[in-house]
Structure formats: structure tokens, C-alpha cells
Amino acid sequence: MPPLPDLVRPMLAVPGELPAGDDSAWAYEMKWDGVRAVAYVQGGGVRLLSRNDRDVTRSYPEVLGLGEALGSTAAVLDGELVTFDARGAPDFGRLQQRMHVADPATARRLARTVPVVYLVFDVLQVDDTPTLSLPYDARREVLAGLGVAGPSWQVPPSFDGPGADVLAASRENGLEGVLAKRRTATYRPGARSPDWRKVKHVHTQEVVLVGWRPGQGRRAGTVGSLVLGVHDRDGVLRPAGGVGTGFTGRALDHLGALLRPLERRTQPVEGRFPPPDVRDVHWVEPRLVGEVVHAGWTADGRLRHPSWRGLRPDKHPDAVVRED
CATH class of the missing domain: 3.30.470.30 (DNA ligase/mRNA capping enzyme)
Known part of the structure; x- marks a missing residue:
């Protein structure tokens, strides 16, 4: 039997809304x-x-x-x-x-x-x-x-729709949302295609860790919050604000062990952070990826009210782009 290919990169979905028009042209899967x-x-x-x-x-x-x-x-x-x-x-x-x-x-x-x-x-x-x-x-x-x-x-099952019903069912079952997939679409390895749309109930965003700030009180000298970056559509790593909530003490200790060996003198992003966001910051090489839940984006490109979800070692920093 001929060997299988060494690598087939997964096809990726784009964030968006439920398809409008002919619902029969789409299949719906739960987003896991x-x-x-x-x-x-x-x-x-x-x-x-x-x-x-x-x-x-x-x-x-x-x-x-x-x-x-x-x-x-x-x-x-x-x-x-x-x-x-x-x-x-x-x-x-x-x-x-x-x-x-x-x-x-x-x-x-x-x-x-x-x-x-x-x-x-x-x-x-x-x-x-x-x-x-x-x-x-x-x-x-x-x-x-x-x-x-x-x-x-x-x-897992695939559903015929209506998409709105499948999306409502995903919310009732505590799921993240749905994926709408065009029935006629081929599989495009490594491509992010509008033929696959992810429709989520909450806003999540992959982020690149570009720095950390020390904690206060008993956590002085340890990681207190993270400074974040996200690539724009041109592939440039831009400031995305910071996150200081959603951590356990154990998670902060683990992050400290990972971040300290990556420290550098200058910021690895293009653009300026507001001075309060980077007071006492320790910049790091942009090699680690995490994920946050947030309430949207500010006009100057910062995440609103982000909360930490965890590291994403399965994601490459270069693939982290803003999801509107």
C-alpha cells in the first residue's frame, strides 16, 4: 500500500455570520x-x-x-x-x-x-x-x-439547517457556536476560506504574548499580567492591549517559567501601547500563543475587557490574526 502523505495542513474557517439566502447550500456542524x-x-x-x-x-x-x-x-x-x-x-x-x-x-x-x-x-x-x-x-x-x-x-453529526436553529441548539447545549460549510466546497489544505464560516456566541481571540508585567503584593516580581499582540491583515504584529484576569496562580507560575527565557530589550511589535499598559513591562520574543475571551475591539485596536483562557501550543504565532 502506498504511504500516506507526510503532511496535509487543515483547512481553516473565517469568522462571520450565518449565511444569508439559500440555506440548503450549506451544512452546519457544531463548533467544538x-x-x-x-x-x-x-x-x-x-x-x-x-x-x-x-x-x-x-x-x-x-x-x-x-x-x-x-x-x-x-x-x-x-x-x-x-x-x-x-x-x-x-x-x-x-x-x-x-x-x-x-x-x-x-x-x-x-x-x-x-x-x-x-x-x-x-x-x-x-x-x-x-x-x-x-x-x-x-x-x-x-x-x-x-x-x-x-x-x-x-x-459528530452534520445538520441541514436552518442555520439559526442549529446555532440556537449550540447555545442551549453550552457549545461555542457553529461552523457553516458550503456543500459544494472542496477541501483546501492550509487555506482560510469563506466556504467555511465560524459563527460564535462569544468573542475569542488568539493572541501573541509579547511581554509581561510584574504582579503586586504577594505576587511582586512574578507575572501579574500579559502584554499582547495580534497580526494585522498585512502580517505586521501590532499592539492588542493586555490581559490581567482569568488566571490561576498555577497558570501564572507556569507562564513565568516560559516567558523569562524569552526576554528581550525592545518591544517586538510595530506601534505604541498606551504608557499605563507597558509600565515596568518585560518584553519577550513573540513565540508563545494564548487565547482570550473579550468584549470586542476599541477604535485604536485594543481588546476590550479580555480574560485569559489559556495557552495554545497548537497554534503558530505567525498564524495569529485579528478576528472581527
């Missing part, structure tokens, strides 16, 4: 709050690559059974690694415990206490036949034929 991963399954083995091409296989041992489940069938699958809370809703905070684990013994222990499910929503190749040029509906038929169903891997 997890870590995107492409799975390469062959000969009973599984290799998981994150959105920034990192091999994260050893962090999620419970997903390896997918290789045995598919048997002699080889496949490249696209999906999301998700952890659920006691109510059955995705819990990104719990997932953070799984995202940095490289030790196999620790990963196996966490697989029992903080299990993930690999939610597969697309298929990019089966055996030696790529499916990238097939329209969405045809790829979903191929995916259904694979019988991907197990204790740690599932194919």
Missing part, C-alpha cells in the same frame, strides 16, 4: 472547543499532528486505538481533540492539562482521569485515494462509510 488535529492512520498505527505541524501523538494515547479500529484501511482524517465536563459540554480548561504532556506514563494516567474524544469531521484520503477534490457532501459520505465510532473517537 478543543485542539485541531489531523490523524494519519495506517497499519494499525496513528500519528496526530496539530495545526502548527507538531506531533502530539504521545499526549493522547487513548486515541491510538483508532488505528486498530480501522484495520487494514489507511486514512487521513481531520478533527478536534475535545475534553468534556460532567454535563457533557466541551471543557477547554480541562483540556489544558493534556496539551503539554510529553511523558508517556503521565499521558496514560491523564487519559484515565481527563479523557479526550477525537471528533472526526472530515476525511482527506482513504488508502491511496485523496478526497480533497470531492465536495463536502461527498467527503461526508466517504467518512460515514469508514465507520469511525469508538470509545475515544466519534463522527
